[in-house]
Amino acid sequence: MRRRRFLEASAAAAVGAWLGPFAKLPGIVPFAGEGSFPLERTIGAGLGRRRALDLSTLSGDALLIPQDRFFIRTGSPDRLPPIASWTLRVHGLVEEPVELALETLKREASPQGAHLLECAGNSRAAHFGLMSAATWSGVKLESLLERVRLRPRTTRVLVSGFDEHKVLDPGSVSGASWIFGLDELRESGAFLATEMNGAPLRVDHGYPIRLVVPGWYACAAIKWVNEIVLVDEEAPATDHMREYAGRTHQDAETPRLARDFRPATIDVAAVPVRVERHGATDGRTAYRIVGVVWGGASAGRQLNIRLNADLSWSPVQEIERNPTGPWTLWSHSVPSLAPGRYRIELAVRDPAVRTRRLAAGFYAREFLVQDD
Numbered sequence: 001m002r003r004r005r006f007l008e009a010s011a012a013a014a015v016g017a018w019l020g021p022f023a024k025l026p027g028i029v030p031f032a033g034e035g036s037f038p039l040e041r042t043i044g045a046g047l048g049r050r051r052a053l054d055l056s057t058l059s060g061d062a063l064l065i066p067q068d069r070f071f072i073r074t075g076s077p078d079r080l081p082p083i084a085s086w087t088l089r090v091h092g093l094v095e096e097p098v099e100l101a102l103e104t105l106k107r108e109a110s111p112q113g114a115h116l117l118e119c120a121g122n123s124r125a126a127h128f129g130l131m132s133a134a135t136w137s138g139v140k141l142e143s144l145l146e147r148v149r150l151r152p153r154t155t156r157v158l159v160s161g162f163d164e165h166k167v168l169d170p171g172s173v174s175g176a177s178w179i180f181g182l183d184e185l186r187e188s189g190a191f192l193a194t195e196m197n198g199a200p201l202r203v204d205h206g207y208p209i210r211l212v213v214p215g216w217y218a219c220a221a222i223k224w225v226n227e228i229v230l231v232d233e234e235a236p237a238t239d240h241m242r243e244y245a246g247r248t249h250q251d252a253e254t255p256r257l258a259r260d261f262r263p264a265t266i267d268v269a270a271v272p273v274r275v276e277r278h279g280a281t282d283g284r285t286a287y288r289i290v291g292v293v294w295g296g297a298s299a300g301r302q303l304n305i306r307l308n309a310d311l312s313w314s315p316v317q318e319i320e321r322n323p324t325g326p327w328t329l330w331s332h333s334v335p336s337l338a339p340g341r342y343r344i345e346l347a348v349r350d351p352a353v354r355t356r357r358l359a360a361g362f363y364a365r366e367f368l369v370q371d372d
């Protein structure tokens with residue numbers, strides 16, 4: 001038994017003993033039909049390295065994830081050049097290319113707030129654990145670009161990271177770079193991060209520098225950034241963008257040019273993270289569903305829930321009204337449930353709020369209620 005589970009179990013036993021023999025122990029009902037992807041354990045190497053967060057551990061005072069538990073998609077390249085000589089080259093359609101030393105970026109870094117990263121490939125297969133939030137420090141890309149004079153036809157910025165791995169991954173292409181419109185960088189507040197949760201980035205998270213694009217899928221959050229290239233409207237999409245075209249909701253036919261890519265933004269989304277079982281004094285078992293909501297504009301996060309497609313929607317009972325963090329907890333209790341299989345579905349029923357994945361049932365999870 002892991003330490004935390006042990007503490008939970010002993011706390012539950014203590015509560016049970018205190019309430020007397022009539023109360024059932026609170027416990028967690030596992031989600032059904034999700035396979036066996038390991039949680040809280042780093043697996044694989046190089047391009048294939050993965051680590052998924054156990055979302056069931058989220059609580060109001062634990063919404064920022066320590067770096068050693070933050071999800072990983074792609075491990076640090078084994079051919080990473082020495083950090084002592086790391087430079088960031090800014091070139092392309094500029095009057096005069098510049099090379100920025102790491103020290104310059106570190107000196108100019110300032111707090112950038114709390115932001116969430118979600119892998120565009122986050123899914124039920126990894127229990128939705130390819131998602132985490134942290135606080136970040138760094139330098140806004142927009143202010144960094146003030147160091148160069150852009151040529152008149154410059155409209156876009158390619159951000160590229162070091163990505164040479166000895167260990168490849170059959171499912172992905174190596175070489176990571178994304179092209180952003182200058183306006184997209186400004187509107188999102190994209191920044192080059194040097195710190196996470198007040199400490200230098202860990203190497204798996206992009207040390208010494210990574211891009212963070214608030215509100216966008218993490219495939220755009222290039223790690224080990226060493227190159228920024230100013231480009232124009234004719235710039236072709238990169239291989240990395242093409243690899244993620246489907247998962248960032250581009251048209252069925254992958255756009256050829258970077259300018260034809262839609263912003264890879266995350267719509268409002270919500271997922272249950274645990275189903276708690278509570279003993280009630282009348283002998284029935286009550287269930288409390290806890291989850292998170294993130295993405296979109298936080299104002300549009302009015303959630304509804306149903307426990308099977310044939311039931312009607314009800315508003316989620318508890319949800320923060322004015323969320324400030326990148327993700328927010330919600331909870332919903334039901335006094336009792338007949339034995340059976342339940343499918344938890346969530347929805348925002350406001351046609352003005354776009355919820356592509358949520359509306360498609362992508363984040364639905366199931367659990368079983370057994371006869372007592």
Ligand SMILES: Nc1nc2c(c(=O)[nH]1)N[C@H]1C(S)=C(S)[C@@H](COP(=O)(O)O)O[C@H]1N2
Nearest residue numbers: 071072073074119161176205218219221223
């Ligand atoms: N250089 C580089 N940057 C990269 C990637 C990569 O393979 N190489 N993967 C991207 C993807 S798909 C994701 S989801 C995030 C994961 O960031 P994390 O491992 O710090 O959580 O990094 C992004 N940045």
Ligand SMILES: [Mo]
Nearest residue numbers: 073119120219
């Ligand atoms: Mo990703």
